Amino acid sequence: MRIVAEHLSYTYNAGTPFAAKALDDVSLTIEEGEFFGVIGQTGSGKSTFVQHLNGLLRTPSSLKRGKKKDGTVLTVGGFDLTDRKTDFRALRRQVGMVFQYPENQLFAETVFSDVAFGYKNFAEKKPEAGEVERAVRDAISVVGLDYERVKDMSPFELSGGQKRRAAIAGVIVTKPEILVLDEPAAGLDPLGKREVMALLHKLKESWCKTVVIVSHDMDEVAENCTRVAVFSEGKVQYVLPPAELFRRTEELLRLGLDIPLTAKLVRALGQRGVTVDCDFTAEDLVRKLLALGGDQC
Amino acid sequence: MLKDVSFGQYYPVRSFVHSLDPRLKILFLIGYIVAIFLAQELLALGICAAVLLFAILLARIPLGKVLRAVKGVLFLVLFTAAVNIFFHGGDKVYWDGPALLWEWKIFRVTQAGIMLSVFLVLRLFLLVIGSSLLTYTTTPVSLTDGIESLLTPLKWVRFPVHELALIMSIALRFIPILMDETERIMNAQKARGASLDSGGPAKRVKAIVPVLIPLLLSAFRRADELGDAMDARCYSGGKNRTKYKKLRFSWRDLLAFALLAALIAGIVVMYIFPVFPL
Amino acid sequence: MANALEYKDVAFSYGEGGFRMEHLNFSVAEGELVAVLGHNGSGKSTLARLANGLLTPDGGEISVFGTVLREKNLFDIRKQVGIVFQNPDSQAVASIVEDDVAFGAENVGLPRKEIGERIGYALRAVGMEEYRTATISRLSGGQKQRVAIAGVLALRPKIMILDEATAMLDPRGRREIAEVVKQLNEREGITVLLITHFMEEALLCSRAVVMNRGEIVMEDAPANIFRRGEELLTYQLALPRIGEIANRLRAGGMNVADALDVDTLAEEIAKCVS
Numbered sequence: 001m002r003i004v005a006e007h008l009s010y011t012y013n014a015g016t017p018f019a020a021k022a023l024d025d026v027s028l029t030i031e032e033g034e035f036f037g038v039i040g041q042t043g044s045g046k047s048t049f050v051q052h053l054n055g056l057l058r059t060p061s062s063l064k065r066g067k068k069k070d071g072t073v074l075t076v077g078g079f080d081l082t083d084r085k086t087d088f089r090a091l092r093r094q095v096g097m098v099f100q101y102p103e104n105q106l107f108a109e110t111v112f113s114d115v116a117f118g119y120k121n122f123a124e125k126k127p128e129a130g131e132v133e134r135a136v137r138d139a140i141s142v143v144g145l146d147y148e149r150v151k152d153m154s155p156f157e158l159s160g161g162q163k164r165r166a167a168i169a170g171v172i173v174t175k176p177e178i179l180v181l182d183e184p185a186a187g188l189d190p191l192g193k194r195e196v197m198a199l200l201h202k203l204k205e206s207w208c209k210t211v212v213i214v215s216h217d218m219d220e221v222a223e224n225c226t227r228v229a230v231f232s233e234g235k236v237q238y239v240l241p242p243a244e245l246f247r248r249t250e251e252l253l254r255l256g257l258d259i260p261l262t263a264k265l266v267r268a269l270g271q272r273g274v275t276v277d278c279d280f281t282a283e284d285l286v287r288k289l290l291a292l293g294g295d296q297c
Numbered sequence: 298m299l300k301d302v303s304f305g306q307y308y309p310v311r312s313f314v315h316s317l318d319p320r321l322k323i324l325f326l327i328g329y330i331v332a333i334f335l336a337q338e339l340l341a342l343g344i345c346a347a348v349l350l351f352a353i354l355l356a357r358i359p360l361g362k363v364l365r366a367v368k369g370v371l372f373l374v375l376f377t378a379a380v381n382i383f384f385h386g387g388d389k390v391y392w393d394g395p396a397l398l399w400e401w402k403i404f405r406v407t408q409a410g411i412m413l414s415v416f417l418v419l420r421l422f423l424l425v426i427g428s429s430l431l432t433y434t435t436t437p438v439s440l441t442d443g444i445e446s447l448l449t450p451l452k453w454v455r456f457p458v459h460e461l462a463l464i465m466s467i468a469l470r471f472i473p474i475l476m477d478e479t480e481r482i483m484n485a486q487k488a489r490g491a492s493l494d495s496g497g498p499a500k501r502v503k504a505i506v507p508v509l510i511p512l513l514l515s516a517f518r519r520a521d522e523l524g525d526a527m528d529a530r531c532y533s534g535g536k537n538r539t540k541y542k543k544l545r546f547s548w549r550d551l552l553a554f555a556l557l558a559a560l561i562a563g564i565v566v567m568y569i570f571p572v573f574p575l
Numbered sequence: 576m577a578n579a580l581e582y583k584d585v586a587f588s589y590g591e592g593g594f595r596m597e598h599l600n601f602s603v604a605e606g607e608l609v610a611v612l613g614h615n616g617s618g619k620s621t622l623a624r625l626a627n628g629l630l631t632p633d634g635g636e637i638s639v640f641g642t643v644l645r646e647k648n649l650f651d652i653r654k655q656v657g658i659v660f661q662n663p664d665s666q667a668v669a670s671i672v673e674d675d676v677a678f679g680a681e682n683v684g685l686p687r688k689e690i691g692e693r694i695g696y697a698l699r700a701v702g703m704e705e706y707r708t709a710t711i712s713r714l715s716g717g718q719k720q721r722v723a724i725a726g727v728l729a730l731r732p733k734i735m736i737l738d739e740a741t742a743m744l745d746p747r748g749r750r751e752i753a754e755v756v757k758q759l760n761e762r763e764g765i766t767v768l769l770i771t772h773f774m775e776e777a778l779l780c781s782r783a784v785v786m787n788r789g790e791i792v793m794e795d796a797p798a799n800i801f802r803r804g805e806e807l808l809t810y811q812l813a814l815p816r817i818g819e820i821a822n823r824l825r826a827g828g829m830n831v832a833d834a835l836d837v838d839t840l841a842e843e844i845a846k847c848v849s
Binding site for chain 1: 614615616715716742743745746747772774811812813816817819820823824827828829837838840841842844845847848
């Protein structure tokens with residue numbers, strides 16, 4: 001499923017004195033199979049954008065009868081999100097959404113029933129017990145938890161990193177085609193961060209077709225994403241692969257954004273007369289630097 | 298976002314009303330409410346309305362903003378008005394024409410009914426707008442300070458006045474945070490297919506569990522964290538504690554007090570000697 | 576002279592089967608800026624909470640400037656040891672900046688005038704003086720944490736502990752706090768314990784300790800600690816990314832010296848390739 005947005009705008013509390021424009025004429029396309037990054041400062045509109053992808057936020061024409069479509073395009077696969085008649089439930093089943101600190105959404109008595117929650121909600125008719133068990137077992141296992149050990153535990157007995165995995169299992173249990181995650185690694189320690197990113201790659205290989213992450217961590221984005229959209233003040237400034245985006249160091253810094261460490265190094269090397277052309281992953285940078293003649297030392 | 302819903306929030310401008318002592322404003326509000334209930338005729342209520350309008354102008358708060366406070370109680374007000382219009386009856390005549398204007402089965406629309414419901418609607422509006430003016434012009438902290446100070450005499454009977462004031466202040470501080478949190482959790486569960494706003498009552502109660510439990514856990518966690526943060530800043534109850542913001546009466550307060558006294562006196566006089574009795 | 580903060584053979588546990596700390600020995604000299612690293616659950620927060628009596632040790636002693644922490648001097652110790660916590664949204668008691676900063680100073684019964692001065696001082700020290708009458712809920716995460724720091728500063732503590740105070744902030748907020756922490760240490764002479772799992776933040780510090788299972792397992796200058804990458808990994812920690820890149824270059828045969836900032840590493844690489 002492909003995500004297409006054209007001329008998408010959004011204003012919180014429209015028509016009140018608190019009105020705040022969060023998205024301003026955003027156009028961007030996310031292809032099926034991407035590991036897509038959405039970056040920008042707090043308040044840049046990136047969270048507002050991703051909340052549109054499963055209809056948690058909606059365009060005016062999809063909410064009010066008789067409201068004319070205004071040239072805004074927002075489609076996810078075959079779903080037209082500007083249309084009031086669209087089956088938003090069916091959409092949500094296809095677009096899994098993992099919020100920041102998703103462990104805060106755990107509520108059930110056991111890990112099993114928490115993970116089963118989403119599966120049962122989305123089922124067309126009451127699913128058979130065996131069916132539920134299979135789906136839950138698969139989801140819990142794919143996020144790297146031991147199904148037999150955790151299924152009857154309270155989610156609140158798990159460790160921090162495990163809780164997050166369980167929460168992610170609760171979202172992916174319906175096998176969504178697109179998985180959207182808001183700061184999936186926030187608050188974890190360095191190893192936990194790595195494990196979560198590794199998990200997302202694994203999910204993209206074996207479970208979901210497309211992964212979209214919202215992130216503040218430029219290193220994370222440079223290492224993992226196929227393309228990146230940069231949000232600033234409600235607008236999309238760039239949509240580029242990291243290899244091209246992080247060449248624009250000065251522009252990014254001017255937007256108040258960080259750049260990945262690899263880009264900082266390339267920049268510092270440039271100032272010393274060493275030109276390196278890499279895709280800004282650490283691996284590629286090291287390879288290129290070694291190729292430049294590291295054996296002289 | 299939920300937190301932006303006007304919750305009698307403080308409206309930060311500098312004005313005469315803002316600078317008044319919160320205790321006086323609380324007393325003023327109480328006095329004002331008494332006056333509204335003593336007012337038995339439209340003229341008296343009109344005077345109350347005029348005083349309120351004057352206060353709003355003095356407070357430099359946009360009229361529209363103040364009127365929005367009414368939105369929350371609009372349904373209640375209209376319901377009351379409808380009940381009175383259709384059921385009140387009575388045969389007093391206020392203008393030329395029959396006392397009974399319309400009748401169908403048990404419904405009777407009379408002049409007296411119309412007058413009464415106009416009166417009630419006005420009274421409720423004044424009540425709500427008056428109270429919201431207090432919260433618009435007084436920060437939560439000075440409001441709680443004011444209440445604490447007014448309740449001080451109760452300390453003699455060992456009533457935990459300071460603790461109560463602190464609880465209020467913290468509650469006011471955490472309302473927007475918890476509203477935000479509620480919205481986040483609701484979104485997260487909606488994304489997992491929870492339908493929070495459809496189905497019958499039983500279904501809805503069940504549907505609220507996935508929101509309520511995380512919310513309670515989060516509130517407890519925050520309470521715990523806040524408790525630590527307070528302990529770490531040497532909190533040990535109201536004993537030996539000083540206050541940065543001392544409440545002091547000034548000439549402004551006297552002036553406002555005089556106004557309030559005049560209002561109440563006027564209304565009381567009209568209560569005893571009605572001009573246009575309802 | 577006595578250490579600013581000293582843990583002597585401290586034991587602590589959260590009930591049976593839970594976290595255990597058996598023999599914690601650790602001291603911080605006055606004026607130091609020390610990083611405390613460790614994975615989640617390694618005992619970093621326990622260490623912080625023991626320092627001002629939010630938790631009471633099961634055994635051993637904790638002393639602050641030579642005074643042993645006891646029930647009866649709890650408040651004197653708390654005046655000297657301030658803690659700033661993780662969540663920017665659950666530390667403030669009041670809605671307005673100055674009212675919240677005043678809270679601690681009010682608690683210890685200072686006269687009004689002095690509270691006013693201390694609010695001014697504390698907000699200046701964290702660069703928030705323009706926000707004195709602002710509403711806290713409208714501030715950014717970094718600003719909220721600066722207000723929290725100011726609220727602790729108003730008690731004029733000699734030691735400040737930041738318990739993962741940057742964990743929930745965005746990069747900009749983290750930079751703000753790092754800046755403030757450095758200033759507090761250098762200009763105000765406050766002894767700082769910076770508990771963090773951002774390895775980069777450790778580089779601000781003169782010394783770093785690594786905790787694992789309630790014990791201090793490494794203790795050295797940050798640069799030296801990060802030279803022991805393998806060992807860090809066994810404590811479920813990672814090198815700062817820059818150290819990792821330097822390591823990979825070395826593994827590939829480029830003999831760059833240790834470098835923990837971008838310019839030094841670039842210099843080293845430039846030497847090798849030109």
